Amino acid sequence: AQKVTQAQTEISVVEKEDVTLDCVYETRDTTYYLFWYKQPPSGELVFLIRRNSFDEQNEISGRYSWNFQKSTSSFNFTITASQVVDSAVYFCALSEDAGYSTLTFGKGTMLLVSP
Amino acid sequence: DTEVTQTPKHLVMGMTNKKSLKCEQHMGHRAMYWYKQKAKKPPELMFVYSYEKLSINESVPSRFSPECPNSSLLNLHLHALQPEDSALYLCASSVPGTSHEQFFGPGTRLTVL
Numbered sequence: 001a002q003k004v005t006q007a008q009t010e011i012s013v014v015e016k017e018d019v020t021l022d023c024v025y026e027t028r029d030t031t032y033y034l035f036w037y038k039q040p041p042s043g044e045l046v047f048l049i050r051r052n053s054f055d056e057q058n059e060i061s062g063r064y065s066w067n068f069q070k071s072t073s074s075f076n077f078t079i080t081a082s083q084v085v086d087s088a089v090y091f092c093a094l095s096e097d098a099g100y101s102t103l104t105f106g107k108g109t110m111l112l113v114s115p
Numbered sequence: 116d117t118e119v120t121q122t123p124k125h126l127v128m129g130m131t132n133k134k135s136l137k138c139e140q141h142m143g144h145r146a147m148y149w150y151k152q153k154a155k156k157p158p159e160l161m162f163v164y165s166y167e168k169l170s171i172n173e174s175v176p177s178r179f180s181p182e183c184p185n186s187s188l189l190n191l192h193l194h195a196l197q198p199e200d201s202a203l204y205l206c207a208s209s210v211p212g213t214s215h216e217q218f219f220g221p222g223t224r225l226t227v228l
Binding site for chain 2: 033035037042043044045046047050052091095096097102103105106107108
């Protein structure tokens with residue numbers, strides 16, 4: 001069975017600090033997909049990134065970067081120079097390459113960025 | 116257009132009422148989903164439609180009845196709900212298949228009195 005663990009329930013930082021959100025996953029499949037979503041207080045889940053299990057390249061998009069390491073089953077997310085608008089709940093999710101596209105979500109990490 | 120819309124934004128209903136939630140997307144996605152999300156919890160999958168056919172029902176009580184009238188629309192009919200059904204109901208759509216990201220709507224915040 002697949003599982004996603006986000007051990008950090010809540011993180012508080014001051015604006016301009018860098019912050020890393022941890023995600024550890026478990027799966028028996030060799031082909032799987034990892035996702036990060038952002039949920040601001042308005043409620044909508046915003047897709048941030050998808051990574052497949054065969055692509056371990058790290059990715060950078062503006063202030064966001066992702067570190068995928070199969071050896072440690074981790075897919076961590078770093079925000080550089082955090083801003084108040086980054087305050088949200090961030091979910092890491094996993095889907096396996098079988099059947100229909102069902103996402104297994106972690107419990108989420110609430111990020112609070114204060115001015 | 117990468118938007119999933121949901122109406123209404125908020126809904127308050129009594130336990131004897133019948134109401135419906137509506138979801139619409141125009142991205143050409145042929146998979147659509149309903150999720151239920153309680154406060155401080157991740158979304159929980161309720162139903163999946165693939166090519167307008169119900170493909171997954173995660174043992175959801177029959178007081179929730181989904182409908183997919185066409186490839187752009189997804190409804191969730193509600194009847195005789197319980198107060199514990201109060202939650203944020205999220206709709207999502209995607210290209211069918213496990214590798215594709217889902218795009219979520221803003222949700223309907225439901226309160227059952």
